Amino acid sequence: MSFAPRDTHEAQVQFALERGVPAMIGIMGSQRLPYPARAFDLAHCSRCLIPWKKYDGLYLAEVDRILRPGGYWVLSGPPIHWKKFWRGWERTREDLKQEQDAIEDVAKSLCWKKVIEKNDLSVWQKPINHVECFRSKKVLKAPHMCESDDPDTAWYRNLEACVIPLPEVSSSDDVAGGAIEKWPERAYAVPPRIRSGSTPGVTAERFVEDNKLWKERVAHYKRIISPLPTGRYRNIMDMNAYLGGFAAAMLNYPVWVMNVVPINSNHDTLGVIYERGLIGTYQDWCEAFSTYPRTYDLIHASGLFTLYQNRCDITYILLEMDRILRPEGTVIFRDTVELLVKIQSITDGMRWKSQIMDHESGPFNPEKILVAVKTYWTGEATQKQL
Structure with a gap:
């Protein structure tokens, strides 16, 4: 993950993303x-x-x-x-x-x-x-150890000049928080945060099931979006990543995935995603994402609009997706058919071409898939009146 400030003269983040390298606009400030x-x-x-x-x-x-x-x-x-x-x-x-x-x-x-x-x-x-x-x-007083702090809390949280204590260990030779596997086994091994039970609501069994589920779903995506494994898509974003199963299932393709964990998600799983050797960030999708326009080739949104339908106008989320998606880029939505119909009516006005498809398990599943493509178009030039 690379980050740099927004710069109109030397847009380092934009250059990195156009080369197909993971990057975000960011700064070390307050x-x-x-x-x-x-x-x-x-x-x-x-x-x-x-x-x-x-x-x-x-x-x-x-x-x-x-x-x-x-x-x-x-x-x-x-x-x-x-x-x-x-x-x-x-x-x-x-x-x-x-x-x-x-x-x-x-x-x-x-x-x-x-x-x-x-x-x-x-x-x-x-x-x-x-x-x-x-x-x-006990001898060196500054900086002191942080007290009563959740080290993973990072959204609009002020910096503090203190050392965040690592998880306790039973021996001085133990790795705090648990050792991780080497790559590429690391991507599929149960992460230490799940093994230790420090991620509420997520068990090792659920993690394994999630991996299996997303392998099946990505195989289905390959059938309905034939260019997926060909190199046409490089920069991919998962707007509601959960455990990073979608990104892990894409490892054999020539892509990288920005795994986004919404700040209002039921589970804070971004630490798990990083322990898998994947990358990502926190985000509130009622706000703009820290990137330049037209920097992602494919966006994946599974259950995102169910999560946000009562938080802010979904039109603004879709407009932000349009901003960061490249022309002729693809979006995969997974949600209830009612929400997908509403989404489709909005994206039609954005000149996207879209199609609602059945769930990979068949037509009787209430969850459906909407595949949309952002078309390339420009505004018509105005003619001067004589």
Whole structure:
């Protein structure tokens, strides 16, 4: 997952998405990034101009929140290895030394271990648990350990300059929260958050059943949307991802999937999705998504409009889908036939071509499938009156 601020001169996120690389508009400001705790195996910053040393290490504390136990933080560019490169960076040696020393101090206060510094690149590693960190915090007072906080809460949640405690372990050799399988087995193995029972309402049996269900559904999608496995679609979004079963079932295709967990969903499962080795974000679909127009090739919306029909006007959600979908892109809706008829009447006005189809289990299932294609059209030029 790459993120960068919105930039009208150098739209890095737009360029990445047009190349078929996962990216979002985002910034490290006053609020948490829209990802759960312990999500990423590695975080990388190359000349990203983030003031890591300021505000009591606030931004590095946020990196610590989203890094998995044992995960790595890579920093390249100024001020790393300033003794060799300082002339080309047009900054004084004193300024660069002070900045690197401050970053080293913040990393140490987070209980990170410096692994290597080579050329203009440094790598730190987060501990696999906080057994030793708790002991050191009795001596090092800042930043303190966060108290009474849900580390996964990330939607409009202010940043805090504190260390979020990792789940408790029985031994100093144990990985906090549970070890994960190597890729690609990781995508289908029961994630630690489900094994430990920390995801309410989701059991290992339900996880396995969900995987099987989505393999069957994606096989059906392949029959009704023949270009699906051919490379025509690259950037795909699942607007209501649940456990990420749709994305996992698409792994054999040349695609990537942005798994979105709505903030009003019955289950907060984004942490599970990341433990599977997939990517995603939190989102309120009554608001705009953080991306540029025309950046997704296919959008999947299963049960989304049942979830949002009483929260906001679904017309606005459909208009947002139209904004982020490329011309001739495809949308797959799964919902009740009543909602799909309403959706179809709105998308007709947006000049989409659509067709309601039976559920893969047959015509007697109340859930139906609506496949829609955004047509390519432009407004008619106005003629000047003489």
